Amino acid sequence: MKKRKYLSHIEIEKMISAIPDGPNGWRDRCMLLMCFIHGLRVSELRGLRLEDIDLTTNRLHVSRLKNGFSVQHPIQIRERSALNKWLAQRPRYLESDSPWLFLSRHGGQISRQQLYRLIKAYGELAGISVRVHPHMLRHSCGYALADRGVDTRLIQDYLGHRNIQNTVIYTASNVERFRAIYL
Template identity: 70%
Template sequence: MSGRKYLTQIEMEKLVGTVSTGVNRVRDKCMLLMCFIHGLRVSELANLKVKDIELSTKIIYITRLKNGFSVQHPIQDREITFIKEWLNTRPQYLDSDSEWLFLSRHGGQLSRQQLYRLFRKYGEDAGINVAVHPHMLRHACGYALADTGCDTRLIQDYLGHRNIQNTVIYTASNAGRFRSITI
């Protein structure tokens, strides 16, 4: 199982549920949830800006990397609470006037390395038997979308893939797609 590159939905719930204490719990819970829901790459997560979140219209603007399409996603009801709580807590951080949505406790933007360390730590705390890293949440998002029956093209657009070959891994392994076949 060490070669697995994604988390299951049950593992995602355990991961988010693990973040219940600590000075950064509000920020970290919000980050984990948003990373999963929107299938963010680590740099996309680190580069989110406060202005990318529009709570009034429930829209998040995501600038995709690796020549991907930039997209607007609806902010899901379950994440609004976490975002609001984070935005209320954020002024307590150094450099809270910064444009970056997620801040380091010491001020400034969180680095990719900090995010990798945090995700790994929470994975260990949750008892997940693979070394958790941010890209696993992106893959978890793709597989979760496929499990709900989303079309490959929709998943491609949602994750901002230019090449559909990067998307078919999610739908090709989904046994549920064969349920309607009877012989």
């Protein structure tokens, strides 16, 4: 059996709930939510800057990597709440005057390695049966959009794919697209 590459919406919720309260709780909840909601790659997540967020218009500017399209995404209500809580705590971090949205407790931009460790740890805390890594959240976003019946081209634009072949993996395995077929 192939190793699963995504998490269900229920598993994502379990991970968010597993994040303990504490000095990094809102930062980590916000990172996990944004990674899933926007289908961010780990480098895109850690590369977010304060200037990429506009809470007045509820928009997030996503600079896609791998020659992908940079886009503006709407900030969702739950995500906005997490952002506000994180931004209220952010000034307590070292180097809080830096442009990066997500900071390390030791100052400066959070590292790729730290993001991998955190997401793996929260997957374990949540009792997820597969080893969780950040790219699973990106795939989870794609599968969640396909499960909602979102058009393949719209998913392509949302995730910043240049090639549609990178997007069809989400819609090809979606059982919901066959619900209207009766024999």
